[in-house]
Amino acid sequence: xxxxxxxxxxxxxxxxxxxxxxxxxxxxxxxxxxxxxxxxxxxxxxxxxxxxxxxxxxxxxxxxxxxxxxxxxxxxxxxxxxxxxxxxxxxxxxxxxxxxxxxxxxxxxxxxxxxxxxxxxxxxxxxxxxxxxxxxxxxxxxxxxxxxxxxxxxxxxxxxxxxxxxxxxxxxxxxxxxxxxxxxxxxxxxxxxxxxxxxxxxxxxxxxxxxxxxxxxxxxxxxxxxxxxxxxxxxxxxxxxxxxxxxxxxxxxxxxxxxxxxxxxxxxxxxxxxxxxxxxxxxxxxxxxxxxxxxxxxxxxxxxxxxxxxxxxxxxxxxxxxxxxxxxxxxxxxxxxxxxxxxxxxxxxxxxxxxxxxxxxxxxxxxxxxxxxxxxxxxxxxxxxxxxxxxxxxxxxxxxxxxxxxxxxxxxxxxxxxxxxxxxxxxxxxxxxxxxxxxxxxxxxxxxxxxxxxxxxxxxxxxxxxxxxxxxxxxxxxxxxxxxxxxxxxxxxxxxxxxxxxxxxxxxxxxxxxxxxxxxxxxxxxxxxxxxxxxxxxxxxxxxxxxxxxx
RNA sequence: GGCCUUAUCGUCUAGUGGUUUAGGACGCCACUCUCUCACAGUGGUAACAUGGGUUCAAAUCCCAUUAAGGCCA
Numbered sequence: 001x002x003x004x005x006x007x008x009x010x011x012x013x014x015x016x017x018x019x020x021x022x023x024x025x026x027x028x029x030x031x032x033x034x035x036x037x038x039x040x041x042x043x044x045x046x047x048x049x050x051x052x053x054x055x056x057x058x059x060x061x062x063x064x065x066x067x068x069x070x071x072x073x074x075x076x077x078x079x080x081x082x083x084x085x086x087x088x089x090x091x092x093x094x095x096x097x098x099x100x101x102x103x104x105x106x107x108x109x110x111x112x113x114x115x116x117x118x119x120x121x122x123x124x125x126x127x128x129x130x131x132x133x134x135x136x137x138x139x140x141x142x143x144x145x146x147x148x149x150x151x152x153x154x155x156x157x158x159x160x161x162x163x164x165x166x167x168x169x170x171x172x173x174x175x176x177x178x179x180x181x182x183x184x185x186x187x188x189x190x191x192x193x194x195x196x197x198x199x200x201x202x203x204x205x206x207x208x209x210x211x212x213x214x215x216x217x218x219x220x221x222x223x224x225x226x227x228x229x230x231x232x233x234x235x236x237x238x239x240x241x242x243x244x245x246x247x248x249x250x251x252x253x254x255x256x257x258x259x260x261x262x263x264x265x266x267x268x269x270x271x272x273x274x275x276x277x278x279x280x281x282x283x284x285x286x287x288x289x290x291x292x293x294x295x296x297x298x299x300x301x302x303x304x305x306x307x308x309x310x311x312x313x314x315x316x317x318x319x320x321x322x323x324x325x326x327x328x329x330x331x332x333x334x335x336x337x338x339x340x341x342x343x344x345x346x347x348x349x350x351x352x353x354x355x356x357x358x359x360x361x362x363x364x365x366x367x368x369x370x371x372x373x374x375x376x377x378x379x380x381x382x383x384x385x386x387x388x389x390x391x392x393x394x395x396x397x398x399x400x401x402x403x404x405x406x407x408x409x410x411x412x413x414x415x416x417x418x419x420x421x422x423x424x425x426x427x428x429x430x431x432x433x434x435x436x437x438x439x440x441x442x443x444x445x446x447x448x449x450x451x452x453x454x455x456x457x458x459x460x461x462x463x464x465x466x467x468x469x470x471x472x473x474x475x476x477x478x479x480x481x482x483x484x485x486x487x488x489x490x491x492x493x494x495x496x497x498x499x500x501x502x503x504x505x506x507x508x509x510x511x512x513x514x515x516x517x518x519x520x521x522x523x524x525x526x527x528x529x530x531x532x533x534x535x536x537x538x539x540x541x542x543x544x545x546x547x548x549x550x551x
Numbered sequence: 552g553g554c555c556u557u558a559u560c561g562u563c564u565a566g567u568g569g570u571u572u573a574g575g576a577c578g579c580c581a582c583u584c585u586c587u588c589a590c591a592g593u594g595g596u597a598a599c600a601u602g603g604g605u606u607c608a609a610a611u612c613c614c615a616u617u618a619a620g621g622c623c624a
Contacts (some may be wrong), residue, residue, distance in 0.1 A: 196554060308563075315575050512587065513608095515586095516586090
């Protein structure tokens with residue numbers, strides 16, 4: 001029995017003994033790591049670290065049809081990428097045996113047998129049709145659908161007979177009629193009436209001979225396997241999504257039948273989509289891998305999902321994983337679901353991007369430039385890329401369009417110009433593609449600043465080109481360019497520097513928004529700058545003769 | 552349909568009976584900076600679901616209603 005029910009969950013939190021906490025995350029490998037699973041993992045992780053306990057990863061792969069090896073890998077890699085390392089899990093031996101449920105069937109057999117022996121569970125041979133008919137009948141008279149208890153008192157002889165006939169069956173728990181009460185660390189007292197549950201199924205007979213040979217007679221259902229594992233793994237606190245609240249009374253009843261002690265329960269609110277429904281696979285971006293691919297940083301995701309349903313009780317919003325460990329408390333977890341606010345994630349991600357050292361940020365951005373087909377790495381010795389740690393032996397990069405060779409330092413300079421403008425790493429390619437293109441493509445009208453005439457723009461660019469062409473290569477530096485160009489812009493425009501700087505920017509970048517055109521000009525180099533201005537002049541007046549462009 | 556859970560700005564939230572003309576963040580709007588975009592800064596916009604109680608006093612406690620979500624099929 002649960003004896004220590006406190007009205008106030010916060011009182012229960014005071015009873016936690018540091019060093020003894022064991023929590024777990026138990027995902028099913030039926031798809032990639034879900035952002036909601038990641039958050040549950042985070043809260044469990046924080047709780048375990050806060051109380052100097054253990055965080056365990058268990059893979060619930062009892063659904064053989066849908067469970068896949070690749071999803072186990074995705075879950076493990078995703079958690080590691082986020083920094084949520086587990087103390088015990090599928091790849092660490094640990095004293096409690098394997099961490100895949102499919103490897104634990106012999107344990108489940110033992111516990112099912114125990115229930116059968118103690119007569120707390122029984123065989124049920126009712127057919128699907130029979131059960132369905134009964135359920136429909138109950139629904140039609142407005143009663144909750146539950147099992148009739150028909151097979152509760154089958155004689156042992158009858159059971160033997162059916163078993164020898166290989167009649168399909170399930171194993172049901174003999175549910176006593178009582179109030180099931182538990183203390184939720186977040187919600188307080190929660191009460192269920194067990195009679196509404198009926199004798200629910202805890203396991204089913206395995207029929208296929210090859211599976212039977214491998215796994216034993218019985219396949220446990222979710223709640224049963226969960227209870228057995230949580231007990232065997234000595235889990236002290238079950239911290240999981242609110243969607244499991246209605247599983248809890250079943251698990252409590254199973255524990256009582258098995259005479260196992262109860263863990264503490266904490267049900268955290270769900271992450272919701274924009275329609276305020278549980279975030280599901282159907283929603284646009286749901287897996288941690290998707291966020292990684294889009295260029296979200298792990299520290300941004302951690303920070304953001306921590307704030308989904310939890311707050312520090314202070315106005316502080318920026319938290320690293322280790323500062324979360326310090327601040328985290330179940331008592332500041334929200335009771336209602338939190339809508340996933342992508343815009344705020346973008347803001348946090350931009351913040352962390354701006355915090356990144358330039359060197360590191362460049363390394364993070366390079367794969368996106370490669371992926372976009374703008375550049376390709378040149379490896380030191382081999383023609384073929386090595387499987388791992390490529391960046392360390394990459395000598396330089398080749399711009400795919402034109403074949404020019406550039407250094408990592410050049411890329412660093414490019415990234416520096418765009419660091420403050422990035423919300424996601426994936427945006428880098430679109431923002432900086434003009435650095436890696438031979439020819440820009442933009443409409444003539446884009447060169448227009450306010451109500452300038454094309455002739456005027458032509459004059460500005462032409463005169464700009466003349467000035468620039470006189471600068472020596474060795475003096476081609478932003479500081480010199482700035483002095484020269486800003487002075488010119490000032491003279492020319494009488495206060496409206498846009499008359500000079502806007503056409504220059506469009507000519508160099510082909511975009512209506514970019515970094516400072518003078519910084520861009522420095523990086524592009526004299527040749528490319530003059531070439532692009534020439535192209536702009538040509539676009540404005542295809543027939544015009546260009547005098548400055550002489551090599 | 553039954554059971555369970557929840558309810559403060561558009562979103563995430565502070566608030567644990569008087570300190571509240573309800574605070575912060577994202578977003579949005581305006582201004583400053585500025586050739587553009589972004590960054591940064593300043594200001595603004597905007598909420599206690601409804602109805603009853605309890606109390607000198609309710610966003611806060613109780614009840615009902617409503618709505619939303621979850622689970623079971």
